[in-house]
Amino acid sequence: LWLGSVAAGGVLAYLVHKRRQIQTIPLGEGWWGAGEKPLSEDYKIYPFKVQTSDEEIRDLYERIDKTRYTDPLEDCGFQYGFNSTYLKKVVSYWRNEFDWKKQVAVLNKYPHFKTRIEGLDIHFIHVRPPHRENQKVVPLMLVHGWPGSFYEFYRILPLLTQNHGGIAFEVICPSIPGYGFSEASHKQGFDSLAAARIFLTLMERLGFSQFYLQGGDWGSLITTNMSQMKPQCVKGLHLNMFMSTRGFKVLMSLIIGPYLPFLVGLSREDVRRLFPYMEKNIWNMLKESGYMHIQATKPDTAGCGLNSCPVGLAAYLLEKFSTWTDMKNRDLPDGGLERKFSLDDLLTNVMIYWTTGSIVSSMRFYKENFRSNPDNRVDAKTPIYVPTGLAAFPAELMHCPKSWAQIRYRNICSYNFMPRGGHFAAFEEPELVANDVVQFVKKVEKF
Numbered sequence: 001l002w003l004g005s006v007a008a009g010g011v012l013a014y015l016v017h018k019r020r021q022i023q024t025i026p027l028g029e030g031w032w033g034a035g036e037k038p039l040s041e042d043y044k045i046y047p048f049k050v051q052t053s054d055e056e057i058r059d060l061y062e063r064i065d066k067t068r069y070t071d072p073l074e075d076c077g078f079q080y081g082f083n084s085t086y087l088k089k090v091v092s093y094w095r096n097e098f099d100w101k102k103q104v105a106v107l108n109k110y111p112h113f114k115t116r117i118e119g120l121d122i123h124f125i126h127v128r129p130p131h132r133e134n135q136k137v138v139p140l141m142l143v144h145g146w147p148g149s150f151y152e153f154y155r156i157l158p159l160l161t162q163n164h165g166g167i168a169f170e171v172i173c174p175s176i177p178g179y180g181f182s183e184a185s186h187k188q189g190f191d192s193l194a195a196a197r198i199f200l201t202l203m204e205r206l207g208f209s210q211f212y213l214q215g216g217d218w219g220s221l222i223t224t225n226m227s228q229m230k231p232q233c234v235k236g237l238h239l240n241m242f243m244s245t246r247g248f249k250v251l252m253s254l255i256i257g258p259y260l261p262f263l264v265g266l267s268r269e270d271v272r273r274l275f276p277y278m279e280k281n282i283w284n285m286l287k288e289s290g291y292m293h294i295q296a297t298k299p300d301t302a303g304c305g306l307n308s309c310p311v312g313l314a315a316y317l318l319e320k321f322s323t324w325t326d327m328k329n330r331d332l333p334d335g336g337l338e339r340k341f342s343l344d345d346l347l348t349n350v351m352i353y354w355t356t357g358s359i360v361s362s363m364r365f366y367k368e369n370f371r372s373n374p375d376n377r378v379d380a381k382t383p384i385y386v387p388t389g390l391a392a393f394p395a396e397l398m399h400c401p402k403s404w405a406q407i408r409y410r411n412i413c414s415y416n417f418m419p420r421g422g423h424f425a426a427f428e429e430p431e432l433v434a435n436d437v438v439q440f441v442k443k444v445e446k447f
Contacts, residue, residue, distance in 0.1 A: 022231055022385045023228075023382050023383060023385075024228060024229060024230075024231060024382070025193070025225070025228045025229055025378050025379055025382050026229075026378075027197055027200075027229050027230075028193065028194075028197060029118075029197075030118050030189075030190075030194050030197065031118055031119045031187075032118050032119045032120050032177065032185040032186060032187050032190055032194070033118070033119020033120060033186060034119075034186040035186075037119065041116055041119070042116050043115070043116070043205065044115065045113050045114070045115040045205065045206075046113060046114050046115065047111070047112070047113055048112040048113055048114045048123060048181070049108055049112060050104050050107045050108055050112065050181070051104065052100055052101060052104050052355065056355060057100055057101075060100075060310055060354070061095060063308075063309065063310050063311075064091060064094065064095050064310055064311060065095075067091065067309070067311040067312075069084045069087070069088060070084055071084065071085075072084050072085055076333075077330060077331045077332050077333050077335065078319065078322055078323065078329060078330045078331070078332065078333075078335040079330050079331070081315070081319055082315040082316075082318065082319040082322075082335070083333055083334070083335065084315075085333070086333060086334045086335065086337075087311070087314075087315055089334075090314065090318070090337075090343065090347075091311055091314070093343050093347075094314070094343075094347055098343065098344065098347050100351055103344065103347075103348045103351065106154075106348070107151065107348070110125045110127050110154075110157065111125060111126055111127065112124070112125050112181075113125070113126060114181070115202065115205060117198045117201050117202060117205075118194070118197075118198055118201075119186075120177050120182065120183040120184075120185065120198070121182065121183040122174060122175075122177065122182050122183070122198060122202060123150075123174065123175040123180060123181035123182045124150075124172055124173060124174035124175065124202065125150060125171075125172075125173045126170075126171070126172050126173075126206070127157055127161055127170070127171045127173075128161070128170050129161040129162070129163070129168035129169065129170060130161070130162075130168075132163055132168070134166060135163055135166060135167070135168055136166055136167050136168075136445070136447070137168055137169070137170050138167055138168070138169050138170065138211075138212060138441060138445070139169070139170050139172065139203075139208045139210075139211040139212065140160065140169040140170065140171050140172070140211065140212045140213070140214060140437070140441075141171075141172045141173070141174070141199065141203060141211060141212070141213050141214070141223070142156075142171060142172075142173045142214050142215070142219070142426070143173075143174065143176070143199070143213070143214070143215040143218070143219030143222050143223050144173075144175075144176065144179070144215075144216075144217070144218070144219050145215070145216055145217020145218040145219045145220070145241075146179075146217060146218055146362055146363075146365065146366075147316075147317040147320050147321075147349075147353070147362070148217065148349065148424060148427065149175065149179060149180045149349055149352045149353070150173045150174070150175050150180060151345075151348055151349050151352060152349070152424060152426055152427040153171075153173050153426050153427075155426070155427065155430040156426045156430035156433055156434050157171055157173075159430055159431060159434035160434055160437065160438075164438045164442075165442075165447075166447065167438065167441065167442060167445070167447055169212075169437075169441075172202070172203065172206065172208075172211075174199055174202060176195055176218060176219075176222070176362075176365065177190060177194075177195060177198065178190070178358060178361030178362055178364060178365055179358055179361070179362045179365075180352045180353070180356055180358060181352075181356060184358065184361030184364075185361070185364075188368070189368060189371075190364075190365070190368050191365075191368040191369045191371075192218065192221045192222050192225050192365075192369055192379075193225050193229075193379065195218075195222045195225075196222050196223075196225035196226040196229055197229065199222065199226060200226055200229060200230055200233065203233070208233075209233060210232075210233055210234075210235050211233065211234065211235060212234070212235055212236045212237070212238065212437075212441060212444075213226055213227065213234055213236070213237050213238070214237075214238040214239070214240075214433075214437060215238075215239060215240075215241075216239065216240040216241040216423070216424075216425055216426070217241055217423065218365065220239045220240070220241045220242060221369075221379075223237055223239070224237065224239070224379070224384055225379050227384050227386045228379055228382050228384060231384075231385055231386050234386045235386070235387070235444060235445075236386060236387045236388070236389065236413075236440060236441060236444045237384065237386050237387070237388045237389070237409075238388075238389040238390075238391070238436070238437050238440050238441075239388070239389070239390055239391070240390075240391045240393060240396075240425040240426070240433060241396060241397075241423065241425075242390055242400050242405055242409070243398070243400055243408075244400055244404035244405055244407045244408050245375070245380060245407055245408055246375070247407065249264075249403070249404070249407060250404055250407075252264055253265070253266060253401070253403065253404065254277055257270075257271060257274065257275065258271065258275045258276075264403065265401070265402070265403030266401055266403065267401070267402075269417050270399070270401040270402075270403075273392075273394065273399040274399055274401070280399075281398050281399070284327055284397070285397065285398060288323060288324075288327075288397065291316075291320075292366060294363075295363040295364075295365075295366035295367065296366040296367055296369075296370035297367065299360060299363035299364045299366065299367050300360055300364070302363070303359055303360030303363055304360075306359045306360070307357055307359050307360055310350075310354050313350060313353060313354055313359060314347070314350045316359075317349070317350055317353065318335075318337060318346055318350065319335070321337060321341060321346060321424065322335030322336055322337050323335070324397060324422055324423035324424065325339075325340055325341075325395060325422040325423065325424060325428060326395045326422055327395070340427075340428045341427070341428075345427075383408060383409075383410045384408060384409045384410060384411075385410050385411050386411060387411050387413045387444045388409045388411055388412050388413060388414075389412075389413060389414035389415075389436065389437070389440030389441075389443075389444075390402070390405055390409070390412060390414065390415045390416070391416055391418050391425065391432075391433065391436045392415065392416065392417050392418060393418045393420075393421040393422055393423075393425050393429075394417070394418065394419070394420065394421065394422075395420075395421060395422030395423070396422055396423055397423055402415040413440065413443050413444060414436070414439065414440045414443055416436055418432055418436070419432070420432075
C-alpha cells in the first residue's frame with residue numbers, strides 16, 4: 001500500500017510538473033536559397049541603401065501611360081473595388097507630382113542592412129535611440145504584414161526611439177522574405193514558421209539574447225511563432241491583430257453573449273464590436289476575403305498581371321488600405337484613402353512592391369501558410385506563455401475579446417480597447433500604438 005501511494009504520488013507530481021512546463025514548438029531548419037545548400041554561409045551584416053535610376057522611373061511612366069481604364073458603375077464608391085474615377089486622380093498624382101527620388105531619400109534616412117540567413121538575403125532597418133544618461137534601452141522587433149512593408153513603421157520609429165520616462169527602444173524592423181528588399185524563397189514551403197526562425201537568427205546575429213516583439217497581420221503570426229519557438233528570448237509580445245482558436249468557450253460566448261455578456265466574460269465594448277456577429281464578422285469577412293482565396297490557391301496567376309502593370313498593382317494594394325482602415329470607406333467615392341494617409345506614403349509603399357518585383361512572392365506567403373488546415377498546424381495547438389500585450393482597434397477586420405484571446409495567449413498583461421484605428425495600426429495611429437507598447441513594456445519591466 002505504501003509503495004503504491006508513493007508511486008501514485010510520483011506520477012501525480014510528474015504530471016503537474018509536465019503541465020507547468022512551457023510548451024514550445026521545434027525550431028526546425030531550412031534552406032531557401034537557389035540550388036543546393038553550400039558547405040558554409042556568410043554570416044556578416046552589410047550596409048544597404050535603397051537606390052533608383054532614371055531608367056526605372058522612365059519604365060514606370062511608360063507603363064502608366066499605356067494603362068486602360070474601365071469606367072465605374074454609376075453612383076458607385078468602392079463597393080466593387082477601387083473606383084477607377086478616383087484611381088485616375090491617384091495615377092495623375094503618381095505620374096506628375098510624386099517624386100520617387102525624394103522618397104528614396106526618405107527611406108534611406110534610417111540605416112538599412114542585409115545579412116544572409118538560410119540562403120536568403122534578409123533586409124532590415126536598425127534604429128538606435130539617442131544616447132542619454134540613466135536610460136534603459138530595450139530591443140524591439142517590429143514585423144509588418146501584407147500589403148504593407150517595413151515603411152509602415154516610419155511614423156512610429158521616432159516615437160519609439162525617444163525617451164519615455166527612462167525607457168527608449170532600439171528598433172529592428174525586417175522585411176519578411178519575399179517582401180520588399182528581402183530575397184524571396186526559391187523553394188516551396190516557406191511559411192510563418194520559417195520566417196520566425198529566420199528572424200530569431202537575425203536577433204541572435206545582432207547580439208540580442210532577450211527582446212520584445214510587435215506585429216499585426218502576418219507580423220502577428222510570425223512574432224507569435226517566435227514566442228512559441230524561443231519563449232526564453234522573448235520578454236514580451238505586443239500585437240494589434242490577434243485571433244483565438246475556436247472551441248466551446250467561443251461558441252457559448254456567441255450564444256449567450258448578446259443577452260448575458262458578463263456570464264461569458266464579455267464587456268460592453270466587446271458586445272458592441274461583436275454583435276450582430278454574422279453581420280459584423282462573418283459577412284464582412286466573406287466580402288473582404290476574396291483576395292485571400294486567390295493568394296492561398298493560385299497566387300502566380302493573378303501575380304502575372306500585377307507584376308507587369310503598375311496601375312493595376314496600385315489599385316490592388318491601395319484598395320486594402322481603404323477598406324481595412326474602415327469598412328465604411330467602401331461607400332465613399334474616394335475610398336477615404338486620404339483621411340488617414342498621404343498619397344506620398346501610400347505610393348511609397350506601392351513603389352517598394354513595384355521596384356522590387358515582390359508582389360508575386362508576397363502573395364505566395366498565403367499559399368504556403370494555407371497548404372493544409374491551419375487549425376492542424378503545430379503552432380495552432382501550442383499556447384503562448386510569454387507576457388503579452390494586446391491592442392484592440394475598433395476598425396480591425398475581426399474583433400477578438402480578451403476572454404477569447406486568453407485561450408491561446410495565457411499571460412495577457414495588457415488588453416486595451418483603442419479609441420480609433422483599423423488594420424494598419426502603426427501606419428494609421430502611430431502615437432496610439434507607441435503609447436500602448438510603452439505602457440506594456442513598462443508593466444513587464446516593472447519600471
